[in-house]
Amino acid sequence: xxxxxxxxxxxxxxxxxxxxxxxxxxxxxxxxxxxxxxxxxxxxxxxxxxxxxxxxxxxxxxxxxxxxxxxxxxxxxxxxxxxxxxxxxxxxxxxxxxxxxxxxxxxxxxxxxxxxxxxxxxxxxxxxxxxxxxxxxxxxxxxxxxxxxxxxxxxxxxxxxxxxxxxxxxxxxxxxxxxxxxxxxxxxxxxxxxxxxxxxxxxxxxxxxxxxxxxxxxxxxxxxxxxxxxxxxxxxxxxxxxxxxxxxxxxxxxxxxxxxxxxxxxxxxxxxxxxxxxxxxxxxxxxxxxxxxxxxxxxxxxxxxxxxxxxxxxxxxxxxxxxxxxxxxxx
Amino acid sequence: xxxxxxxxxxxxxxxxxxxxxxxxxxxxxxxxxxxxxxxxxxxxxxxxxxxxxxxxxxxxxxxxxxxxxxxxxxxxxxxxxxxxxxxxxxxxxxxxxxxxxxxxxxxxxxxxxxxxxxxxxxxxxxxxxxxxxxxxxxxxxxxxxxxxxxxxxxxxxxxxxxxxxxxxxxxxxxxxxxxxxxxxxxxxxxxxxxxxxxxxxxxxxxxxxxxxxxxxxxxxxxxxxxxxxxxxxxxxxxxxxxxxxxxxxxxxxxxxxxxxxxxxxxxxxxxxxxxxxxxxxxxxxxxxxxxxxxxxxxxxxxxxxxxxxxxxxxxxx
Ligand SMILES: Nc1ncnc2c1ncn2[C@@H]1O[C@H](COP(=O)(O)OP(=O)(O)OP(=O)(O)O)[C@@H](O)[C@H]1O
Ligand SMILES: Nc1ncnc2c1ncn2[C@@H]1O[C@H](COP(=O)(O)OP(=O)(O)OP(=O)(O)O)[C@@H](O)[C@H]1O
Ligand code: SF4
Ligand code: SF4
Ligand SMILES: [Mg+2]
Ligand SMILES: [Mg+2]
Numbered sequence: 001x002x003x004x005x006x007x008x009x010x011x012x013x014x015x016x017x018x019x020x021x022x023x024x025x026x027x028x029x030x031x032x033x034x035x036x037x038x039x040x041x042x043x044x045x046x047x048x049x050x051x052x053x054x055x056x057x058x059x060x061x062x063x064x065x066x067x068x069x070x071x072x073x074x075x076x077x078x079x080x081x082x083x084x085x086x087x088x089x090x091x092x093x094x095x096x097x098x099x100x101x102x103x104x105x106x107x108x109x110x111x112x113x114x115x116x117x118x119x120x121x122x123x124x125x126x127x128x129x130x131x132x133x134x135x136x137x138x139x140x141x142x143x144x145x146x147x148x149x150x151x152x153x154x155x156x157x158x159x160x161x162x163x164x165x166x167x168x169x170x171x172x173x174x175x176x177x178x179x180x181x182x183x184x185x186x187x188x189x190x191x192x193x194x195x196x197x198x199x200x201x202x203x204x205x206x207x208x209x210x211x212x213x214x215x216x217x218x219x220x221x222x223x224x225x226x227x228x229x230x231x232x233x234x235x236x237x238x239x240x241x242x243x244x245x246x247x248x249x250x251x252x253x254x255x256x257x258x259x260x261x262x263x264x265x266x267x268x269x270x271x272x273x274x275x276x277x278x279x280x281x282x283x284x285x286x287x288x289x290x291x292x293x294x295x296x297x298x299x300x301x302x303x304x305x306x307x308x309x310x311x312x313x314x315x316x317x318x319x320x321x322x323x324x325x326x327x328x329x330x331x
Numbered sequence: 332x333x334x335x336x337x338x339x340x341x342x343x344x345x346x347x348x349x350x351x352x353x354x355x356x357x358x359x360x361x362x363x364x365x366x367x368x369x370x371x372x373x374x375x376x377x378x379x380x381x382x383x384x385x386x387x388x389x390x391x392x393x394x395x396x397x398x399x400x401x402x403x404x405x406x407x408x409x410x411x412x413x414x415x416x417x418x419x420x421x422x423x424x425x426x427x428x429x430x431x432x433x434x435x436x437x438x439x440x441x442x443x444x445x446x447x448x449x450x451x452x453x454x455x456x457x458x459x460x461x462x463x464x465x466x467x468x469x470x471x472x473x474x475x476x477x478x479x480x481x482x483x484x485x486x487x488x489x490x491x492x493x494x495x496x497x498x499x500x501x502x503x504x505x506x507x508x509x510x511x512x513x514x515x516x517x518x519x520x521x522x523x524x525x526x527x528x529x530x531x532x533x534x535x536x537x538x539x540x541x542x543x544x545x546x547x548x549x550x551x552x553x554x555x556x557x558x559x560x561x562x563x564x565x566x567x568x569x570x571x572x573x574x575x576x577x578x579x580x581x582x583x584x585x586x587x588x589x590x591x592x593x594x595x596x597x598x599x600x601x602x603x604x605x606x607x608x609x610x611x612x613x614x615x616x617x618x619x620x621x622x623x624x625x626x627x628x629x630x631x632x633x634x635x636x637x638x639x640x641x642x643x644x645x646x647x648x
Binding site: 254 | 373375486524528545546551570573583584585587589590600
């Protein structure tokens with residue numbers, strides 16, 4: 001079956017800076033799942049999201065929607081794409097017009113996409129979408145943006161995405177502006193969208209702990225490349241890339257064992273970085289001589305995961321383009 | 332041991348056409364010299380207001396309506412404008428919420444230090460300034476050339492360390508850091524917190540860390556205060572908070588943290604934080620509390636000692 005979206009050898013450059021390097025993956029929404037994309041600031045997460053959303057064209061390679069190059073979609077195909085794939089961004093405040101009630105951001109797509117045949121039906125759809133994200137319509141509708149909390153505004157954005165009955169939601173840092181307890185509430189409602197409504201989600205975050213909680217698969221990005229990918233349970237419990245290991249050991253745990261600050265953590269090593277070598281070499285505690293000169297490919301260390309690190313070179317290489325083989329569907 | 336900072340019955344209100352918002356409602360605690368105290372709670376619970384009111388930095392429509400704060404025995408309300416200005420930075424230094432994004436974008440880092448020194452009437456020659464700034468930057472692990480950069484030339488972690496360096500430039504006795512790492516990724520967060528810990532050791536000062544990440548609190552602070560709707564509802568040594576939280580809200584905060592042990596274990600706190608100008612009667616937490624009983628809807632629980640060094644405001648704690 002043709003996947004909903006496919007990235008083929010996609011590279012994005014800004015000037016001389018490579019924001020995303022030769023990524024291939026497809027998003028097959030026939031088996032709904034949540035895929036987390038995790039990595040430090042500047043690793044290329046938003047660049048990936050914006051290309052999937054068709055907001056920026058790749059410098060090299062192609063993004064395909066239902067087998068068609070995104071750059072060459074027909075009018076109706078483009079319209080269908082704008083229903084099938086929805087975006088939720090970090091700070092929704094700018095989406096709201098302060099002079100309109102929040103209803104406006106919900107009624108507009110209903111009208112523009114003729115989602116309902118009557119006003120009453122539209123209203124019911126909106127109420128259902130709000131309930132799907134854990135909001136009570138009577139507490140939300142009729143209010144102005146400033147009368148709602150940041151978490152409520154963010155959930156309305158998710159509700160707006162749900163209204164379109166999309167196949168995929170791309171959520172870029174949807175909870176990084178809200179506090180820990182609301183984070184849990186919002187992410188739990190995202191999980192329900194996948195489990196109960198069959199919507200696939202790409203969840204972009206720098207918070208590996210929430211990624212572990214809600215997603216099925218994970219891509220760990222480091223400086224424009226995939227460092228590690230696979231089933232989230234395996235990757236988080238037994239990280240195989242030194243960068244993933246660093247990320248996990250950096251998370252402060254609720255525990256009476258206080259070793260977080262004593263940890264050696266991130267140390268600069270003596271290795272000299274080279275444009276051709278492993279991008280993590282300057283920070284890698286286990287770097288080998290060849291790491292400075294050669295870029296490690298992804299090695300398939302287990303059926304459901306791969307790591308781009310020479311420590312695993314005994315495992316077979318995962319051909320570029322076969323990333324999906326290690327991302328397991330849940331259903 | 333005598334407290335370095337003492338807060339007694341502090342109250343802050345914001346005027347609002349529909350009624351006063353009690354953002355800090357009768358909060359008391361004492362900070363010991365060299366101690367690390369955390370202040371945790373949901374967004375809007377009054378943490379930043381609390382922190383700002385210690386330094387009397389509340390602006391209208393906000394107003395301190397009661398309470399006393401003293402530093403090392405000196406009552407702050409007795410200080411005049413000049414005395415208060417001197418106390419900021421030299422006595423108590425604040426790293427405000429979002430400060431890394433409020434560095435002045437058009438002036439170099441060095442000049443931001445110069446501003447702080449000038450504010451305190453310190454006249455330094457440019458050679459002296461150079462040396463002091465380099466030394467302060469080194470304290471927070473930044474190379475000296477950072478002094479000549481503009482804020483946008485620094486990464487988030489570097490900006491946050493620069494803010495810490497500015498805050499400590501007059502060797503304060505207390506540092507108040509309001510969510511110093513919430514915009515940073517975990518690797519950088521740990522570097523910044525290591526910096527803060529080192530600075531604290533060097534200065535021998537106490538720290539109040541404001542935030543909502545219970546994992547960070549568990550790893551960093553000695554004691555934790557939990558705020559709900561403007562009140563300090565629990566205050567206890569961090570190990571007690573983790574192993575035996577007394578207040579149901581503290582328990583809920585801990586459960587909302589995503590664990591790395593078990594998937595699907597993360598639980599948000601049901602319902603919404605209450606409107607501060609229209610609090611539920613009785614215990615303000617009762618509409619969301621899994622342990623609420625009839626009494627909770629009418630009778631406001633007082634803060635009481637539930638164990639040595641441990642206080643909580645819950646009828647059943
Ligand atoms: N419009 C742009 N113009 C120039 N450079 C850009 C642009 N957008 C992104 N970049 C660069 O591309 C790289 C990847 O950026 P990207 O925004 O994808 O990172 P990210 O992983 O989303 O980071 P963050 O966690 O900070 O959001 C960075 O080096 C960034 O500076
Ligand atoms: N300038 C202001 N005018 C009116 N109300 C204010 C003002 N500043 C704060 N408040 C109110 O005081 C209460 C406490 O706010 P505060 O910023 O102290 O919370 P916080 O716990 O620091 O939250 P966060 O985690 O979001 O930083 C909130 O209900 C807020 O609406
Ligand atoms: S390839 Fe080498 S430098 Fe890169 S992560 Fe693996 S061991 Fe470290
Ligand atoms: S007093 Fe009652 S409602 Fe309040 S926290 Fe205790 S049990 Fe819950
Ligand atoms: Mg981004
Ligand atoms: Mg605050």
